[in-house]
Amino acid sequence: MRIAVIGGGVSGITFAINRKRNHPEDEIFVFEHSDKILKKVLATGNGKCNIANTGEIDKVYNSSIALEILNKYDYNYQNRFLDSLNIKTKLVGDLSYPISESAVTVRNAYLKEVERLGIKVVTDTTITDYQHRDNVYIIKVDKEYLVDRIVFAIGGKSSPKLGSDGSLFPLLKKHGYQVKEFNPALCPIYTKEKTKILDGTRVKAKATLVCEDKILFEESGEVLFKEHGLSGIVIFNLSRIIAQNTSRKYVILLDLLPDVDIEELYKFSKKHDKETLLNSYLHPNIAKYLSDRSDYVNSIKMLEFKFDKLYGFENSQISVGGILLNEVNNDLMSKKEKGIYFAGEMLDVDAPCGGYNLMWAIGSALYISDKLK
Numbered sequence: 535m536r537i538a539v540i541g542g543g544v545s546g547i548t549f550a551i552n553r554k555r556n557h558p559e560d561e562i563f564v565f566e567h568s569d570k571i572l573k574k575v576l577a578t579g580n581g582k583c584n585i586a587n588t589g590e591i592d593k594v595y596n597s598s599i600a601l602e603i604l605n606k607y608d609y610n611y612q613n614r615f616l617d618s619l620n621i622k623t624k625l626v627g628d629l630s631y632p633i634s635e636s637a638v639t640v641r642n643a644y645l646k647e648v649e650r651l652g653i654k655v656v657t658d659t660t661i662t663d664y665q666h667r668d669n670v671y672i673i674k675v676d677k678e679y680l681v682d683r684i685v686f687a688i689g690g691k692s693s694p695k696l697g698s699d700g701s702l703f704p705l706l707k708k709h710g711y712q713v714k715e716f717n718p719a720l721c722p723i724y725t726k727e728k729t730k731i732l733d734g735t736r737v738k739a740k741a742t743l744v745c746e747d748k749i750l751f752e753e754s755g756e757v758l759f760k761e762h763g764l765s766g767i768v769i770f771n772l773s774r775i776i777a778q779n780t781s782r783k784y785v786i787l788l789d790l791l792p793d794v795d796i797e798e799l800y801k802f803s804k805k806h807d808k809e810t811l812l813n814s815y816l817h818p819n820i821a822k823y824l825s826d827r828s829d830y831v832n833s834i835k836m837l838e839f840k841f842d843k844l845y846g847f848e849n850s851q852i853s854v855g856g857i858l859l860n861e862v863n864n865d866l867m868s869k870k871e872k873g874i875y876f877a878g879e880m881l882d883v884d885a886p887c888g889g890y891n892l893m894w895a896i897g898s899a900l901y902i903s904d905k906l907k
């Protein structure tokens with residue numbers, strides 16, 4: 535069989551490797567439009583590549599198909615695949631990283647296997663169209679390639695300078711696919727409040743996302759203040775909920791001292807003035823930020839920020855949106871076009887920080903490579 539993989543990211547290359555190992559007779563081409571394959575993986579996990587997560591995945595993904603696939607192609611299964619590439623991993627809590635703590639190890643191991651297996655990689659190439667004729671697909675790039683199957687693995691729209699710029703979605707829409715509009719996610723947010731004096735300050739806080747008096751999300755962890763808003767892993771995870779519908783009015787409440795009861799603060803405030811309380815309990819920048827407030831005790835436990843907008847795709851780790859899952863069968867093959875498959879982030883599947891998105895990219899690719907007939 536001749537198979538074209540469109541997109542040389544983690545999902546496309548995982549598919550190509552696993553398929554070629556199990557079907558050495560297949561001829562596999564990877565068409566990548568940037569100058570190199572696997573660019574994005576180098577940026578993951580701050581260069582350390584948080585490649586998987588051993589935790590429960592029941593409520594992590596936005597799709598039941600993804601959950602079903604990843605219950606089978608789970609952490610242990612994927613770790614065995616990584617081990618077969620000589621990628622040795624270690625756990626930091628539930629988070630899995632290469633033992634080298636370097637994403638370069640992951641990329642190099644993948645590249646070595648691509649070369650060993652003789653997978654044909656064509657970079658700097660733009661697909662203008664594809665057609666089905668006489669039982670084969672004709673892929674139009676600089677020349678025409680005839681293939682039996684196509685696996686699209688073009689990612690979403692986040693971090694476009696790493697290749698995933700969404701440039702192929704108009705063509706897929708032309709072929710009749712419904713694509714849920716993309717929004718950046720796992721990204722900082724702009725707030726209506728001015729946060730300049732807090733820029734660069736990090737706190738361990740509990741963040742609550744509220745919309746129309748309903749709590750949509752709560753998580754404790756690090757919040758990083760930026761010149762014009764909020765960042766940090768907790769805010770990244772919260773941005774993923776906002777990204778489902780950015781037009782609603784959201785409020786973010788920060789409990790700046792989640793381990794201290796409000797009663798303790800009130801008791802302290804009876805004996806000491808505002809300045810003493812703020813400077814005893816809080817980072818000096820936050821003490822300064824709250825120094826004009828009369829309701830400073832409540833503000834410490836419920837500091838309010840109004841959502842303005844999300845940071846852009848260039849600052850986001852993932853994008854929510856993509857090819858709707860009702861466009862594919864359970865084997866991730868297109869319902870419309872037999873022999874066309876979709877893998878990884880380009881499908882409408884997303885998850886919070888913690889290795890879950892790479893798990894989907896890898897798991898969906900392994901699954902397709904086993905299912906593809």
Ligand SMILES: Cc1cc2nc3c(=O)[nH]c(=O)nc-3n(C[C@H](O)[C@H](O)[C@H](O)COP(=O)(O)OP(=O)(O)OC[C@H]3O[C@@H](n4cnc5c(N)ncnc54)[C@H](O)[C@@H]3O)c2cc1C
Pocket residue numbers: 540541542543544545546565566567568571572573574575577578579580583584585586659660661687688689690692693696697698699700701702850851852877878879880888889890891892893895
């Ligand atoms: C800064 C950053 C940090 C991250 N950290 C983590 C982390 O630690 N853990 C985690 O789980 N996830 C992390 N992610 C998310 C994770 O990297 C992605 O979810 C994952 O890479 C998606 O894999 P993919 O193969 O589906 O898409 P991508 O990795 O985006 O790959 C898509 C490929 O397709 C190519 N392509 C796009 N359009 C075309 C076209 N028209 N023609 C040909 N080729 C095309 C692109 O150039 C790219 O090579 C991070 C993302 C970023 C940006």
